[in-house]
Amino acid sequence: MAFIRATGKHRRADRPARTTRKVAGIATLAAGGVVASVASPALAATDVAPAHDTGLQQAVVLGDELAGHVAAQADAQRAAAESAAAQAKAEALAKKQADEAKRRAEAVHKAKVRAARDAERKRLNTFVAPVADSYISTGYKASSSLWSSGSHTGIDFHAASGTSVHAVGSGTVVEAGWGGSYGNNIVIKMNDGTYTQYGHLSSFAVSVGQHVTPGQQIALSGATGNVTGPHLHFEARTGPDYGSDIDPISYLRAHGVNV
Template sequence: MASKRPAPEFSYAPIDEAFGSADEQTWEEWNPTEESIRPVRGRHRVAKQRGGLARSSTVLGVGVIAAVGAGGIATAQGGKPPVHISMPDLSAVKDSLPDAKSLPGVGALISDDSDDSSGTSASPLTEAGVSTADAAQGTTAGEALRARIMQQAEQQQDQAAQAEAAAAEQAAAKKAADDAAKERDAATAKAAAEKKKAEEAAKKKAEAERLAKLAKSFTLPVSSYTITGTFGQPGSMWSSGYHTGLDFAAPTGTPLKAIHSGTVKEAGWAGAYGYRTVLELPDGTELWYCHQSSLNVSAGQKVTSGDVIGRVGATGNVTGPHLHLEVHPGGQATGVDPAPWLRSNGLTI
């Protein structure tokens, strides 16, 4: 292993304790070059020294620290002079620049005119961001910021409370309107129901009065009877295949009465109907009284409701004594069910 050679001694001017001027201190300049420094080979080797000045980085570091402590790195006599920087004269450029107050959007920011057309005004602030009024009262920037934050928070709370109150008021108004509408609808429905009920009651009353009046002008053909055959019953005993009238069974000789006032259109023998009387009413409806044992009226005779026009018998195609009654509206050949017709004229069978 190669041994380290001791660094040669070098002399330097002592540094004054009071850090004297650079002229009073003399330094030797060391300008290392690539040729003067050999690359380090191996471990723990030091390059050769030339010119009597140590190339050790340790010694160089000590020199640099000493130079900084003295007020800067000193240069050797005959070194390069300091570089001077010259600034251009901007007076001519300044005269040609426009006035800042004339720039759009800038004049309002720097104008100190009290009559600001923008309508914005603010208290002057100190360098710490506190208004002069707050600064005069001893308010710090933190306190002023806290006060502004609290003020904004209170404003936001007030706005939220106002919005909530407005929403609640609107909801209450809507609910009241909905309730009023429901009450109106309920009242309208109730009134309509009562009106309909009253109309139905009046209609029923009028119908009852009408039937009562008709009952005085209409009467049943037999006072005492038993219904033994109804309209529409099917059977082979009828030529049409079904029963065409309403049968009132009663003993032979029981009086038959005119159901309503009218004119006798026919009175005589009618084949399977036996002895038959046809009574024509004022509206053209024909009433057929069939299977009579005897006739009490003749054709063209006027009768009144309740008049006896014949008697119960068993003539024609029958199985026993009874009145076979048929109703032919408008004198048409096909008859209708006598039961609902009788009820429509106030009669109950």
């Protein structure tokens, strides 16, 4: 007898077929080594497909490298800046020290120049005796028939022939030659406007127009002219000629010479 499948909502006869298919599918999965429920995906598998490469990891690596590079560059720039600052500081210090040393050297040089100038000025304004280590053998205004005026117009310094005769101060030679009774003589116009005379010389060491300084050798003593023996006749005058004499001892002492 034939059965006819009912129509409508009573379709129970289909379910076994679907159930059978599900069971078959499970069996197939079991044969492949995967156990999974029908309603959910497999919970475990021996081979897992690699995750899709999104580039995130590579970006992180590149970011780290870039950050390291920037940090290294910043460190290098900072080190360079510190080195430049240190060098600039050292150069500034060296320049300051060099300037200070130069300033001190210039100050020392100026002090030396000033001291030398002062010493030279003092030397030029200093007076000395016309003959060193000597003494006055005949005084000023001594009376004697040996002098035409009847008195001595200067002073005589004891000096053997050939003794060095010195300018008593700074001045200019206005006469160097024969002076009659004075024998060979030299007359010097001093810087202060006075005159000095040196007589009875044996030889000259200067000439007319020559500038002389204190203590400079101008001649050698002798016994030329109207004399009784070798000596140096010294006069101080207000003018270059005979008759303008002044006290030579007072003149020398006024200029600091101990006679």
